[in-house]
Amino acid sequence: MLPECNIGLNPAWSEPRTEAYTMENSLHLGPLDLKKNGITSPLLWAGLAFSLLALLAAWMLLGSQAVPQPVGAPGNLDRLAQQTFIDQTGVRIVLVALSAGGGMIDLRYQVIDPDKALIVHDEDTPITIIDEASGAALKTLWMDHGHERELHAGVTYPNLILNVGGVLKPGSRVMIAIGDARLEGVIVQ
Numbered sequence: 624m625l626p627e628c629n630i631g632l633n634p635a636w637s638e639p640r641t642e643a644y645t646m647e648n649s650l651h652l653g654p655l656d657l658k659k660n661g662i663t664s665p666l667l668w669a670g671l672a673f674s675l676l677a678l679l680a681a682w683m684l685l686g687s688q689a690v691p692q693p694v695g696a697p698g699n700l701d702r703l704a705q706q707t708f709i710d711q712t713g714v715r716i717v718l719v720a721l722s723a724g725g726g727m728i729d730l731r732y733q734v735i736d737p738d739k740a741l742i743v744h745d746e747d748t749p750i751t752i753i754d755e756a757s758g759a760a761l762k763t764l765w766m767d768h769g770h771e772r773e774l775h776a777g778v779t780y781p782n783l784i785l786n787v788g789g790v791l792k793p794g795s796r797v798m799i800a801i802g803d804a805r806l807e808g809v810i811v812q
Contacts, residue, residue: 701808704806704807704808705806707804708799708804708805708806709735709736711739711801711802711803711804712739712740712742712743712801712802712804713734713735713736713737713738713739713740713741713742714732714733714734714735714739714740714743714801715732715733715735716730716731716732716799716806716809717731717732717733717779718730718731718812719731719752719797719799719809719810719811719812720811720812721786721791721792721793721811721812722783723783725786725789725791725792726785726786726789727765727783727784727785727786728752728761728783728784728785728786728791728811729781729782729783730750730752730781730782730783730784730799731779731780731781731782732779732780732782733777733778733779733780734774734775734776734777734778734779734780735776736776737773737774737775737776740774741774742801742802742804743774743780743782743801745802748800748801748802748803749762749764750762750782750784750799750800750801751799751800751801752784752791752797752798752799752800753797753798753799753800754790754791754795754796754797755795755796755797755798755807755808756795756796757790759787759788759790761784761785761786761787761790761791762784763784763785763787764782764783764784764785765783765784765785766783791811792811793811793812794810794811795810795811796808796809796810796811797809797810797811
């Protein structure tokens with residue numbers, strides 16, 4: 624136990640302090656001491672729980688809008704068409720979204736079969752995004768592939784393709800062409 628001493632003023636309450644300073648009363652929190660100030664009512668805890676639930680609901684609502692749905696999400700693409708495309712190319716299209724203020728298309732694909740997926744590096748038949756409404760073909764990469772020519776199964780790779788003239792808008796339906804393979808009905812995020 625510490626030696627007793629008289630402290631003078633308690634800064635939390637600005638009143639003279641008469642009790643001796645001990646380890647037990649050194650943990651006194653002043654106005655923050657909820658039990659001493661009678662702030663233990665069920666109403667306070669109900670309000671706190673309601674506030675937390677409201678924050679959670681807002682996070683879920685806003686968070687679901689900020690995260691783009693994957694291409695294979697229900698209602699966004701036929702599973703059989705996606706599987707056929709995977710069988711032909713060795714890649715699964717994961718995302719087609721506008722980026723850079725709509726000036727670029729962020730196309731992401733996941734490698735399923737690395738040997739078949741080498742087709743994405745074929746300079747004679749580059750990955751092409753075709754707007755189903757206008758027929759405009761977009762295939763100009765922003766820069767060369769940022770990864771080695773060796774592709775690895777399970778890895779998702781990005782491609783940035785120029786959206787020349789702002790042809791695509793969110794909600795546009797496009798066809799992805801890689802070599803002879805085609806994947807129709809992809810919705811741009």
